[in-house]
Amino acid sequence: MATASLSIDGLAQRCAEETKKWNDRQGSDPQFCFELLRRALAKGMAEAFTHVYQIYEPQVIRWVQGHSRFALTGENADFFAGAALRTFYFAMQGPKFARFAGVPQVLAYLKMCVHTAIMQYLRDQHPVDVTPLEDVHELGETPDLLARTDAAELWAHICHLLPDPHDRNLARCIFLLDLKPRQIVSAYPLQWSNEREVTVATYRIRHLLRNNAELCRWASDI
C-alpha cells in the first residue's frame, strides 16, 4: 500500500499496530511509522507529531526508567520523556530528517535525546558560577581581567601563564573538570603514572597562579 496516499490518522493507526508487533517481537513493517515521522518532522505537520508523541511516549518512558542515571535526578520519568520528545521535535525539523535512513535511525536519535536530557539535567544541577556576571560588572573600579571576566578570557589568561602544554592539561583537569589527583591519574594514565606526580605538578601550577597579581586581584575582589 502506498503510504503517501494514506491520511495521517490512517498512518497513525498502522504505525501503532506495527509498533505493537515490533514490541511483541513479531515481524513488523516500518514504512507506516517512517512516513508518519516524515510528515511530523520533515513536513512539520502538528497532527502527525501528536500521533508520534502518543505512539512513542510509552517507549520513551521505558528508556528513561532504564537509564543508569535516572534515579539520581529525583524527577518523574514523564518529565524527561517530555523533555526528550521536545528536543527531538526541534532537532529533527525540516531537512535534517533526510539524514536518517529509516525508523531505527530516527528512534536511535530519540533514545539519544533521553540520554542528553538526563545528562544535561545533572550537569546543570551543579551550577558552576555562583556570581552572576551582572554583579561582577557592578563592582565598578575593576582591574582589566575582572571587568571582562568570563570563562573564555580567564582560561586564555591561565593558558598564557602556563605555556607548557603538560601544565595546561593539568590545569584543565583541576579547574575545568574539577578532578582530584586520583581521578586525574585514572583518567589520563598515559600522562601521569601516580598521584604524587600530579600533586607535585599541581603545586607548581598553583604557585604560578597565586603569584599572578591580576588573578589574585580578581579572586579577592569578588
Next chain:
Amino acid sequence: MPCSVPPPLSADQISVLIDGTATPEEHTHLSQCPYCSERLAQARALEQRLVTTLKRWDCPSTQQLGEYHLGVLSAVEERVVRRHLEECALCKAEVEELRQFLATAPDEQEQPQMILVPKTRPHTFGEVIARLIPQRSSLALRGSSREPIVAEADGTTVIVEIERTPNEQIVIVGQIAADEQDGWTGALVEVRQADLLMATARVDDLGGWQCGPLPIAPSTLRITPKEGNSIILPALILAS
C-alpha cells in the same frame, strides 16, 4: 599573627590540603594554627573561584555530544567535538555512557533503583507557569461569546480562546505576543487532558496557533520555543 606551631605549613602542604591528600600531621597543624588555617582558606577561595568560573565552560552540550556519536554533526562541528574529546575525560565518559545506553535493548535494562534524591530542578529545564490576568467582558475577542483567557509569563502574553463546536467538542485558538516575537515562531504547543497529550500545534510566524477539536475537559497547555523556557498554562477550567 605568626604560625602557632612553627614551622608554618609550606605552600606544598597547603596544596595537598586543598586536594584532600594531606597527612594527619598536616591536619593536626591546621587544627592548632589559625594563621595557617587562614592561609589555606585564602588559597581555597582562589581555587573555588577558578573552578566555579571555569568548570566545563568549553564542553559541548550533551546534545552535541549525542549528535557526534550518531554521526549527524556537520564536518566542522564534528572536528571541534572530536578535538575536545581528546582532552576532556568527562565528555569522553558521557559519550561512552551514551554508547552503552543505546546498545542496551529494553529487556536488558536494569530495573530502576529507587534512590530518593532531594530535588533542586536546574534552571535550564525551566518552565514558567503563566499568571492569569483577569479580563473585563468588553475585551472579549470578536465573534466569540466567551471571554478570552489572557495569561502572562516572563513578559510574554498568551491569549487563549476556547470555541465550542456544534458537536460538543472544543477548539483552542491561541495567540502569543512577545517583544521577541520571532523566538516564538515554530514553538510547540502541547495540550494535555488528565496528563494525556491530546494535541499539538506549531506557532505560526504571527504568533497564532490552533488545536482541536478536542473533548470538553480541563486542558493544560505547554508552549515551548526552540530556545528558552516553556510557558505552562495550568488546567484551563472550562465554564459550561
